[in-house]
Amino acid sequence: MDLTILVFLLGGLFLGWSLGANDAANVFGTAVGTRMIRFQTAAIVCGIFVILGAVISGAGTTATLGKLGSINAMPGAFAACVAAGLAVYLMTKSGLPVSTTQAIVGAIVGWNIYTGSSTNIQILVTIILTWVLCPVIAGLIAMFFFILTKKLLQTTSLHLLRLDAYTRTALLLAGAFGAYSLGANNIANVMGVFVPISPFTEINFMNILTLSSTGQLFLLGGIAIAVGVITYSKRVMLTVGNDLLKLSPVAAFIVVISHSIVLFLFASQGISNFLHSINLPSIPLVPVSSSQAIVGAVIGIGLLKGGKEVKWDIASKIAVGWVVLPIIAALISFVILFVLQNIFNLTVYF
C-alpha cells in the first residue's frame, strides 16, 4: 500500500481522536463528573465499546453520509477530516462539548463547494432535521425515564447505599451501551469519507472471520476514537458533568441512557428495518450529534424540575457552537483543499 495513503488516513484518525476526546464526555461525563465512576474505568469501557459499535453497527449511518457528498480522492477526504478535526479540537479546547457530526457535514459541504460538486439537499435537510429532532427526542426520553425512576424509587425504598451501588452499575452499563451507540452512529463522521476510496483489501482470518475493507477502516477509526477518549476527554467530561446542570447520580444515569437510546435509534438498521416491515416510517440512519442528545436530555430533566436549575447561558453557548462549528469546518476545509491543490499539487477531486 502506498505510504501517502496511510498519511491521508491520518486525517480521519485525527478526527476520530477529536471525537473521542470530545464525545466520550457525553457517554461518561455525567458519571465521571458526579464521581460515580473513575475516569480510568470510564475510559477503558468507553474505548472497548466504541470500537465494537463502530465495527459491528457502523455501516448504516456511513451510507447516509456518503450520499451527502461522495469525496472521490484521498487528499480530498484527508482535507475534510482534518478540517472537521481541527474545528472540533478548537471548540474542545474551549471546554465546550461540540458536535463532530456538524463538523464533518460542514467539511463535506466545504469540499462540495470547492469542487463545484452538488450537495444532496434532501440528505442535508434530513441530517439537519435530525439535528433538531435528536435533542428533542432525547429530552422526551429523559423526561419519561425521570418520571418512571422517581415513581420506582418511591415504591422500592432502597437504602441510600444500595441505591448508590445500583446506580454505579447502571451508569457503567448505560455508558457501555452509550459508547457502543456512539461508535455505531458516529464512525461515519470519522471514516465515512474514506469508504468509497478505501485502500484496504478484505482480510480472512483462517476462514473463521472476515474483515472487509470497510470493517478495517471502522476498526482503525474506532481505535482512534478510543485513543482520543483515553488521552484527552477528562476535561470535557468534567464540563458536561458539572456545568450544564448539577445532576444527581440517578439523573446522570437517565441522561446517559436517553442519549444512548437516541444514538442507537439513529444507527440501528435492525430497528429501521423492523419499523419498515410493520409499515411504519423507518428512522433515517443519520449520524446524529451526541452532544445535542446529552444537552436535550439534561434540559428535559431540568424542565421537569421547574427549569430554574438549568444554566441557560452554558446551554446557549453550546448552541452557538452548533451554528459556528459547521461554518468553521467548511471554511477550514476550503482552505486546506486550496493549499493541497495549489501548493502540494495534489488532486483533491476527480
Next chain:
Amino acid sequence: MFSFKTESIFGQTKQLEREIDQFVDILSEVGLVFKTIIPSYLSNGASNKFDEMVKQVSEMESKADKITKEVERTLYEETLIPDSRSDVLRLLEHMDELIGMYQGNCYHFSIQKPDFPEEFHEDLKNLTETVVNCVESLCLTVRSFFRDIKSVRDNAHKVTYYEKESDKQFSSLARKIFDTDLSLDKKMHLRYFVEKIDRICDHAEDIADEVQIYAIKRAI
C-alpha cells in the same frame, strides 16, 4: 475484572449498611440505658448497678466511635455516595455527639452526685423519658433518611413535638426547683443537671432539621 469490582462494591455496601444500622442501634440503646440510669440513681444513688450502667454507656460510646471512623474510611476510600457523603458523615458525627451527651450526663451524675429531693423525682424521670423518646424518634428519622425518604418528615415532626414537650417539662421543673427553700447554690446545681438533660433534645431537634434538608437534597 469488572464482575469482581461490582461484587466488592455490593459487598462493601452491605457491610456499610450494617454498620450504619448498628450505629443507630447504639444511639437507641444508649437512650434506653439512660432511661434506666436516672431512676436507678434517684432511688439508690451512685450504686454499683449505676456504675455498671455508666460503664456500659461508655463502652457503647467507644463502639460508636469505631463505627464512625470505619464508615468514614470506607466512604472516602471507595468514593461511595459522592454527593451525599459529607451529609452522611456529618449526620453520624452529630449523632455521635448525642451519645457523648448521654455519656456526659452519666459522668456528671457519677462525679457530682446531685442530691435531688424526692419531690422532683417524678418530674426528672418524665423529662428523661421525653428526652429518650425524642432521640428514639430521631433514630427513626435517620433510618427513614437511608431507607424510606417519604417518612423523614413525619418522624422529624415527632422529634420536634418531643423537644417542645421537653422544653415545657424543663421550664416547669426549673421553676419548681427555684420555688423551694433550697440554697441558691443547690438550686443552680440541680438546674444545671435538668438543663443538661434537656439539651439532648435540642441537639436531637437540630439533627432532625439537618436530616430533612439532606432528604430534600437526596431527591433525584
